[in-house]
Amino acid sequence: MSMPPQGGWPPPQPGPQPPNQPQYGPPPGYQPYPGQQPYPPQGQWQPPHPPQKGGGTTKWLLVAIAVLLVIGVTIGATLLFTRDGDGPSTPPTSDVPSDIASANDTGPVEIITEEPTCKALTDIVNVLADAQQQGWSDERDSLGPAADWTASQRSHVQTAVTAITNAADQMVSLARQTPHRVVRELYEQFIAYGRAYAESIPTYTPNANDLAGVNVSISNALQGICTAIDQGSARRSLALEDVGPPTTVAPTGDVGNPQRFLAGPATTACEAWAANDSQFLAGTNKWEALDTSIPASDWSPAQRQIQLDALPVLSRFATDMETTGRSSANAVFEDFAVLASLYFRAYVSSGQAYVGSDSWLSYTALRLNNTLSAACRLTVA
Template sequence: MTMPPQGGWQPDRPGQSTYGRGPSGSQGQPPPGFPGGQWPQPIPPSKGGGSIKWLLVGIAILLVVCISVGVTLLVTRDSDGGGTSSTDAAPSDVASAGDAGPVSIITEEPTCKTLNTINQGLSKIQSQGWGAMRATLGPAATWTPDERIQIQAVADAMRRAADQAVPLAKQTPHRVIREIYEQFIAYGRAYADSVSDYQPSDNGLASVNVNASSALVGVCNTIEYGSAGRSLSVPEESSPKQLSPVGDPGNPSRFIQSASAACTNWISRLDTFNASTSDWQSRDGAVPASEWTPERRAIEENAAPLLVQFADASSDAGRSSGNAVLEDLSVMASVYVKAYVSALSSYTDADSWLVYTGFRIANLISGACVSISE
């Protein structure tokens, strides 16, 4: 079975080397603990013919993941302080318009096959060198001609992929999946628009776009490999405190639009989390629980309460933020991480997609914070 990279919670800030870069958006060596020391290869169709084994070509340039304990994420949204989407589209245009229930693990998602096709096209262009230059890329005025050509190619590809994702945002029956598609669209277009006067903080725009696609790939793989069934072990979340207006997925707004101390705190929590989980981050996720050594079992048992703490803190921060999209994303990250923890006594490699998905969603939030930092 193709596995997601292990770990990958390290900073992706301008001027720093980046841990865990993969085929979508970057090149380089896989992070420690990845089976065989190679990035995932395409997965062939299953023998049953009716399901598609998803190609892990959207692995994100991994960003900051951190725990925000006791912090209210105050973010500015639209000019009226309300939701984050435009309101032009009729709700009948959007299949998820009636989804007002609690966030939960997705067990069926009809857009996965088309998403895979879009993701393949985008990652093919991103993997031609753009990822290798991204972490240390300076302002546009300092770019070489070759860098400008490469970056413009990626920007154009992001814009095309954003346009292609609009029908999927409308088709998904799940509110949170629609919101992830909308942020993929909004931040992809914003990155493309930034190229003419690019500044290093604009790297965060790309990071949201890449992490959004990777989170969607993760959701699809939890469904395909069956680990989404772990949702039965996770207590149901409460209903959302608020819902974002159902707007036009073809013209969404970015869900974080101005800097705040809350964003700074969200990012700075990474150091504490990393210092507490370094052994867990470098584990080999391909080894099932039935084959764990006493040392490996201790690593997982020591990490479990920290993961639950991360999940609870993320959910609480989102619910207290006053931002409906941030609330949905943070709660979704929480439930996927908790599902991973609930699986540990009978862990198999398929369960690694649960924690992968949770952290990709959390990285999406971190990238949005980076994109508005000075």
């Protein structure tokens, strides 16, 4: 199983595409999602057009009177039914939370090609990265028990934890706004695992590092989703067949206080996930070392062969991801696994037409893989 992320999201700066490496780590020279507006520009509201001329004033007065009569009859009927108790006194309401934009998203998971929360997400992650880079990113993986921390380490951890907690609080709003169920679940799990990591600090032991691993992997996956949208690689989804509907959909709960999606003992799904991951790593050593910024048109014969040899391995891994997710009996696990499989399949679909921006598809899949791997490790910690 691949190791958890080392540190947090890096400070944004221009540079090459993310690497193929499945182990956690920020892509060198990550270029952040630019300041794209979350919604298309909206014009000023325009009043309704006045009625067309030609019918005369008398005609419009008659129409207005007729409308008032209809309204009066309707109101009277409503009052009558209400008074007699034979009709509803209040309009029927849905049992779906009205402030959750994705509450009715119960269909198959898809590659995200539009996401209105990306701009706000990037603003949050940029500030979070600054705090994490003040020592915590370099030290997190090697931290011992809290009782053994130096004053410097304690200060670095507290700075990062404060930023993680504040970011989690701000992402509650984004979880409500996204129209995609799986993106909401990613936000919710960022919140749940980030807060759990913060709560672990007073009695911290190294096992709690995977709480941060899940949290940071999710933030990277979300940024990968947004960057793939911005750079156009998410449109590779047009070449993919639709996947089947979810075997089950998690109920929409309290977005402001989400629970960790894996909190019990190790599951069969986690064991299968670890086995699939190990097999994938063994078959992609050369692919991991490829320079992802080089488009297919500029590959050497050796680079082309490495890429072509890796594609069947990636396809098999994608299939294993979906199969494992659907057999997990865990709706969130399934959604994350299927989403990862789709991003790998989209990457594979690029084939001989590969360009550098397509690397964000595999990057997103790998970060989702890290998310599930770290969450599974916590079940046996």
